[in-house]
Amino acid sequence: SIFLDEICQVDKLRDSYGDMADCCGKADPERNQCFLSFKVHQPDFIPPYQRPAADVICKEYQDERVQLLGNFVYAVARRNPFLHAPAILGLAAEYENALKSCCPESDVGACLDAKVQHVSVIKERAKHIGVKQEHGCRILEKYGERTFQASKLTRMSQKYPKAPFAELVKMVHDVKDVYKECCEGDMVECVDDWSELVTSLCSKQDVFSSKIKPCCELPVVERTKCIVEADFDDKPDNLPSLVEKYVEDKEVCKRYESNHDAFMSEFVYEYSRRHPEFSTQLILRVAKGYETLLDKCCKTDNPAECYGNAVEDLNKHIKETEDLVKTNCELFNTHGEADFLKGLLVRYTKKMPQVSTDTLLEIGKKMTAVGKKCCSLPEEKRMSCSEHYLSIVIEDMCKRQESTPINDQVSQCCNTFYSSKRPCFTAMGVDTKYVPPPFDPMMFNFDEKMCTAPPAEREEGQLKLLVNLIKRKPQMTEEQLKTIAGGFTAMMEKCCKQADVDACLGEE
Known part of the structure; x- marks a missing residue:
């Protein structure tokens, strides 16, 4: 105030x-x-950050340290409006560490360039953390505390599988309270409470995880980032199967009905700590499937018989997600980035042809970046990575849909449960209600720029043509598309060699 x-x-x-x-x-x-x-993602009136000359930075750091770091905090904060204060202070600490080690060097610029904490890397990380934190705020605001806490309980149970249930529940509740303050823009309380939370975690590191020990030895402002990025702890040996406790036990309905939320929280905890390879969203889908099954079965005369096939039912969620990650990563790793992007553009233009060509291209590129980031990871980390980042892309799309509705099927997917959105978008088919606009020759404008423009610009132009073609004919089959693509390639090869490119393209 x-x-x-x-x-x-x-x-x-x-x-x-x-x-x-x-x-x-x-x-x-x-x-x-x-x-x-x-708040807007990238204020258009703010120019990109330019790092001052190396000698200027080091002199200013030596003479005016507080002012230099203050300017850095100001520069990062105004370019990243959704970044929480502790993350900005952590990045400033990284920046200072780079200056401390590089300023005594003979070639300061080369040292800063070589540093992991190089400014361009810090800029990228700032954007990355900002997107994740904005996503957390969006979940809290749109889906409420229950979904937010379920999501955090899942992730923290995977990360700290040896921690007792009661400790994790308390930690999740505290994280929710801190997030509320940070999301509401109270940055002083946000910094203060994150600091208290991290101090509390470090005071119980033996209870939570051995992996956070090096983080807890760092200065306060550097701890949070380190703890967030720390590896998952090894899960305890010989954890018993959950079937006995959650399927075969005759008291399941009694325990479920006597304290529904506590029962489901414990199920999420037990399931998550056994499956570090699963995504948060998949575990929430499994939990939702189990909850729906109990709601139905506990009303019957023979609940045990009704939920006897629970394992098979829940395995369907797992198979759908595993198959999707496997198929997409095989496509990406076999055919490469360009073909992967084209495939996404075809699929998503058919799903939502009403979206502008530029926005479809932006969404396609974001999803391709997810493939690039996640498909290079070890197999056990791919699902968690890909569903996490796809959820962010989809949530951003749904936020836009609130002010500019796209179509009925997108609205339906955007209004479903948080964890069910990605499967809903994946399963979405061609929008059968869509009526293509009247033919506009400018959508298919061929000129010599298609031969003379720089490669990146040519590629972009061809992708826009692809999107516009699908918008004209959303029902087009893959075979028809291949035929047209082949004809287009032949036309470009022929015409780009001619003296009068425009005349050739017009004739073709």
């Missing part, structure tokens, strides 16, 4: 920020929510 009161006293607030000034007419907490709603 104090910060917002000060902002609202600024004389020319409307000149700089337009409609945001209207927020000052509201009372808290609506005023705060109003200000938060004006």
